[in-house]
Amino acid sequence: MIATAVLKHNRINNIRALSQQRNTVLALTSAMGFHFAVIMLYVIINFLTISKPQTVKPPRGIDIYSVPTPSLHDIEISPSAIGQFPAMKTSVGIPIPVPDVEISTDATIPPQTEFTGYVSNEKNCTTCGNNGVISTGDKPYILDDVEEAEPPIWQPVEILPVPIKQIKPEYPLMAQLAGIEGTVWVNCLVDKSGRVKKVMVMKSDSEIFDEPAKQAALQWVFKPAIMNSGAVSVWASIPFRFTMEKR
Known part of the structure:
Protein backbone atom coordinates (compact mmCIF):
# COMPACT_ATOMS: atom_id res chain seq x y z
CA MET A 1 0.00 0.00 0.00
CA THR A 55 4.05 65.90 -52.00
CA VAL A 56 5.90 69.19 -51.56
CA LYS A 57 3.58 72.14 -51.26
CA PRO A 58 4.58 75.19 -53.30
CA PRO A 59 5.79 78.20 -51.31
CA ARG A 60 3.03 80.61 -50.44
CA GLY A 61 5.19 83.65 -50.99
CA ILE A 62 8.67 84.89 -51.87
CA ASP A 63 10.59 87.13 -49.49
CA ILE A 64 12.32 89.45 -51.95
CA TYR A 65 14.29 91.10 -49.15
CA SER A 66 16.16 87.89 -48.31
CA VAL A 67 17.25 86.91 -51.85
CA PRO A 68 19.18 88.84 -54.51
CA THR A 69 17.27 90.39 -57.38
CA PRO A 70 17.14 87.83 -60.24
CA SER A 71 18.68 88.58 -63.60
CA LEU A 72 16.08 89.25 -66.30
CA HIS A 73 18.38 89.34 -69.35
CA ASP A 74 18.53 85.62 -70.22
CA ILE A 75 14.91 84.67 -69.47
CA GLU A 76 12.88 83.35 -72.39
CA ILE A 77 9.12 83.06 -72.21
CA SER A 78 6.64 82.03 -74.88
CA PRO A 79 3.91 84.45 -76.04
CA SER A 80 1.23 82.00 -74.88
CA ALA A 81 2.61 82.03 -71.34
CA ILE A 82 2.70 85.81 -71.28
CA GLY A 83 -0.94 85.95 -72.29
CA GLN A 84 -1.97 84.12 -69.12
CA PHE A 85 -0.98 87.02 -66.86
CA PRO A 86 -2.96 90.22 -66.34
CA ALA A 87 -1.81 93.35 -68.07
CA MET A 88 0.76 95.30 -66.12
CA LYS A 89 0.68 98.98 -65.36
CA THR A 90 3.35 101.21 -63.93
CA SER A 91 2.42 104.61 -62.68
CA VAL A 92 4.63 107.51 -61.73
CA GLY A 93 3.49 109.73 -58.92
CA ILE A 94 3.85 113.47 -58.86
CA PRO A 95 7.40 114.37 -57.82
CA ILE A 96 7.56 115.76 -54.31
CA PRO A 97 10.39 118.29 -54.11
CA VAL A 98 12.02 119.17 -50.82
CA PRO A 99 10.78 121.20 -49.01
CA ASP A 100 7.11 120.44 -49.62
CA VAL A 101 5.69 123.73 -50.91
CA GLU A 102 3.58 124.61 -53.93
CA ILE A 103 5.26 124.23 -57.34
CA SER A 104 4.95 127.04 -59.85
CA THR A 105 4.57 125.74 -63.41
CA ASP A 106 5.17 129.22 -64.91
CA ALA A 107 8.72 129.38 -63.65
CA THR A 108 11.31 130.58 -66.13
CA ILE A 109 15.02 129.99 -65.91
CA PRO A 110 17.28 132.98 -66.54
CA PRO A 111 20.19 132.19 -68.85
CA GLN A 112 23.60 131.72 -67.35
CA THR A 113 24.76 135.05 -68.76
CA GLU A 114 22.22 136.91 -66.62
CA PHE A 115 23.70 135.65 -63.37
CA THR A 116 25.38 138.83 -62.13
CA GLY A 117 28.99 138.74 -61.15
CA TYR A 118 29.92 135.48 -62.96
CA VAL A 119 31.68 134.79 -66.27
CA SER A 120 32.54 131.28 -67.46
CA ASN A 121 35.55 129.84 -69.28
CA GLU A 122 37.98 132.62 -68.42
CA LYS A 123 41.69 131.78 -68.32
CA ASN A 124 44.79 132.95 -66.44
CA CYS A 125 43.07 133.12 -63.06
CA THR A 126 45.39 133.27 -60.09
CA THR A 127 43.49 133.48 -56.80
CA CYS A 128 40.87 130.96 -55.62
CA GLY A 129 37.92 131.83 -53.41
CA ASN A 130 34.94 129.89 -52.05
CA ASN A 131 32.70 127.61 -54.13
CA GLY A 132 35.14 127.47 -57.01
CA VAL A 133 35.04 131.24 -57.65
CA ILE A 134 38.31 132.85 -58.76
CA SER A 135 38.94 136.54 -58.30
CA THR A 136 41.33 138.50 -60.54
CA GLY A 137 40.93 142.15 -59.65
CA ASP A 138 37.40 143.42 -60.29
CA LYS A 139 36.14 140.36 -62.25
CA PRO A 140 35.05 137.14 -60.53
CA TYR A 141 35.22 133.90 -62.50
CA ILE A 142 33.83 130.36 -62.08
CA LEU A 143 35.80 127.19 -62.60
CA ASP A 144 33.63 124.85 -64.70
CA ASP A 145 35.47 121.72 -63.58
CA VAL A 146 35.07 122.33 -59.83
CA GLU A 147 32.75 119.67 -58.40
CA GLU A 148 29.75 121.22 -56.69
CA ALA A 149 29.01 120.09 -53.15
CA GLU A 150 25.74 118.25 -52.65
CA PRO A 151 22.97 120.35 -51.11
CA PRO A 152 21.34 119.25 -47.85
CA ILE A 153 18.21 117.12 -48.03
CA TRP A 154 16.10 120.03 -46.78
CA GLN A 155 17.00 123.27 -48.52
CA PRO A 156 14.82 126.39 -48.88
CA VAL A 157 14.34 127.63 -52.45
CA GLU A 158 12.18 130.31 -54.04
CA ILE A 159 11.03 128.14 -56.98
CA LEU A 160 10.98 124.35 -56.77
CA PRO A 161 12.08 122.12 -59.68
CA VAL A 162 9.35 121.28 -62.20
CA PRO A 163 9.54 118.03 -64.26
CA ILE A 164 9.53 118.57 -68.02
CA LYS A 165 10.46 114.99 -69.03
CA GLN A 166 9.15 111.93 -67.21
CA ILE A 167 10.20 108.33 -67.89
CA LYS A 168 8.16 105.38 -66.63
CA PRO A 169 10.13 102.42 -65.21
CA GLU A 170 10.01 98.95 -66.73
CA TYR A 171 7.94 96.37 -64.84
CA PRO A 172 10.32 93.49 -63.89
CA LEU A 173 9.37 90.20 -65.53
CA MET A 174 9.89 88.20 -62.34
CA ALA A 175 7.54 90.54 -60.50
CA GLN A 176 4.90 90.02 -63.22
CA LEU A 177 5.17 86.23 -62.99
CA ALA A 178 4.93 86.34 -59.19
CA GLY A 179 2.16 88.99 -59.18
CA ILE A 180 4.20 91.37 -57.01
CA GLU A 181 3.12 95.01 -56.70
CA GLY A 182 4.63 97.89 -54.75
CA THR A 183 5.87 101.47 -54.57
CA VAL A 184 9.40 102.86 -54.56
CA TRP A 185 10.24 106.37 -53.29
CA VAL A 186 13.38 107.71 -54.99
CA ASN A 187 15.25 110.85 -53.91
CA CYS A 188 16.82 112.64 -56.90
CA LEU A 189 19.55 115.28 -56.85
CA VAL A 190 18.53 117.80 -59.53
CA ASP A 191 21.49 119.97 -60.54
CA LYS A 192 21.51 123.54 -61.86
CA SER A 193 20.87 122.37 -65.44
CA GLY A 194 17.78 120.38 -64.43
CA ARG A 195 19.43 116.98 -64.90
CA VAL A 196 19.23 114.23 -62.29
CA LYS A 197 22.77 113.85 -61.03
CA LYS A 198 22.26 111.25 -58.31
CA VAL A 199 19.46 108.97 -57.07
CA MET A 200 18.93 106.92 -53.94
CA VAL A 201 16.03 104.79 -52.76
CA MET A 202 14.48 106.17 -49.57
CA LYS A 203 11.70 103.58 -49.15
CA SER A 204 10.69 100.48 -51.11
CA ASP A 205 7.96 97.86 -50.81
CA SER A 206 10.13 95.32 -52.68
CA GLU A 207 13.78 95.41 -53.72
CA ILE A 208 12.93 93.94 -57.13
CA PHE A 209 11.56 97.38 -58.14
CA ASP A 210 14.52 99.45 -56.88
CA GLU A 211 16.79 99.25 -59.94
CA PRO A 212 14.06 99.97 -62.56
CA ALA A 213 12.89 102.95 -60.47
CA LYS A 214 16.43 104.37 -60.18
CA GLN A 215 17.13 103.91 -63.90
CA ALA A 216 13.90 105.72 -64.77
CA ALA A 217 14.58 108.57 -62.33
CA LEU A 218 18.03 109.17 -63.84
CA GLN A 219 16.34 110.00 -67.17
CA TRP A 220 14.02 112.65 -65.78
CA VAL A 221 14.62 116.31 -66.71
CA PHE A 222 13.45 119.28 -64.62
CA LYS A 223 13.32 123.01 -64.69
CA PRO A 224 15.91 123.61 -61.97
CA ALA A 225 15.12 125.18 -58.64
CA ILE A 226 15.69 128.93 -58.28
CA MET A 227 17.14 130.74 -55.29
CA ASN A 228 18.30 134.39 -55.23
CA SER A 229 17.65 134.74 -59.01
CA GLY A 230 19.93 131.80 -59.80
CA ALA A 231 19.59 128.08 -60.45
CA VAL A 232 20.55 125.83 -57.53
CA SER A 233 20.84 122.11 -56.96
CA VAL A 234 18.13 120.56 -54.83
CA TRP A 235 16.79 117.15 -53.80
CA ALA A 236 13.37 116.02 -55.11
CA SER A 237 11.39 112.90 -54.23
CA ILE A 238 9.55 110.80 -56.86
CA PRO A 239 7.21 107.89 -55.99
CA PHE A 240 7.07 105.10 -58.60
CA ARG A 241 4.07 102.77 -58.27
CA PHE A 242 4.10 99.28 -59.82
CA THR A 243 0.60 97.81 -60.15
CA MET A 244 -1.00 95.09 -62.29
CA GLU A 245 -4.43 95.46 -63.86
CA LYS A 246 -6.90 92.79 -62.78
CA ARG A 247 -8.76 90.93 -65.51
Missing part, protein backbone atom coordinates in the same frame (compact mmCIF):
# COMPACT_ATOMS: atom_id res chain seq x y z
CA ILE A 2 2.80 2.32 0.88
CA ALA A 3 4.56 1.61 -2.45
CA THR A 4 1.37 2.24 -4.36
CA ALA A 5 0.88 5.59 -2.65
CA VAL A 6 4.46 6.60 -3.39
CA LEU A 7 4.10 5.74 -7.07
CA LYS A 8 0.85 7.65 -7.26
CA HIS A 9 2.44 10.68 -5.63
CA ASN A 10 5.43 10.58 -8.01
CA ARG A 11 3.09 10.32 -11.00
CA ILE A 12 1.20 13.40 -9.85
CA ASN A 13 4.46 15.31 -9.39
CA ASN A 14 5.59 14.31 -12.89
CA ILE A 15 2.30 15.49 -14.38
CA ARG A 16 2.62 18.79 -12.56
CA ALA A 17 6.21 19.24 -13.77
CA LEU A 18 5.24 18.49 -17.37
CA SER A 19 2.33 20.93 -17.11
CA GLN A 20 4.61 23.71 -15.76
CA GLN A 21 7.19 22.99 -18.46
CA ARG A 22 4.51 23.17 -21.16
CA ASN A 23 3.17 26.45 -19.76
CA THR A 24 6.68 27.90 -19.68
CA VAL A 25 7.25 26.96 -23.33
CA LEU A 26 3.91 28.43 -24.33
CA ALA A 27 4.67 31.69 -22.46
CA LEU A 28 8.10 32.04 -24.08
CA THR A 29 6.65 31.25 -27.50
CA SER A 30 3.90 33.83 -27.04
CA ALA A 31 6.37 36.50 -25.90
CA MET A 32 8.68 35.83 -28.83
CA GLY A 33 5.75 35.88 -31.24
CA PHE A 34 4.50 39.21 -29.82
CA HIS A 35 7.94 40.85 -30.10
CA PHE A 36 8.39 39.50 -33.61
CA ALA A 37 4.99 40.91 -34.63
CA VAL A 38 5.88 44.34 -33.20
CA ILE A 39 9.21 44.39 -35.06
CA MET A 40 7.58 43.36 -38.34
CA LEU A 41 4.87 46.02 -37.92
CA TYR A 42 7.56 48.70 -37.35
CA VAL A 43 9.48 47.58 -40.46
CA ILE A 44 6.32 47.58 -42.61
CA ILE A 45 5.31 51.09 -41.44
CA ASN A 46 8.79 52.47 -42.20
CA PHE A 47 8.82 50.82 -45.60
CA LEU A 48 5.42 52.28 -46.51
CA THR A 49 6.45 55.73 -45.27
CA ILE A 50 9.69 55.77 -47.28
CA SER A 51 8.20 54.33 -50.46
CA LYS A 52 5.20 56.67 -50.44
CA PRO A 53 5.87 59.71 -52.71
CA GLN A 54 5.95 62.91 -50.70
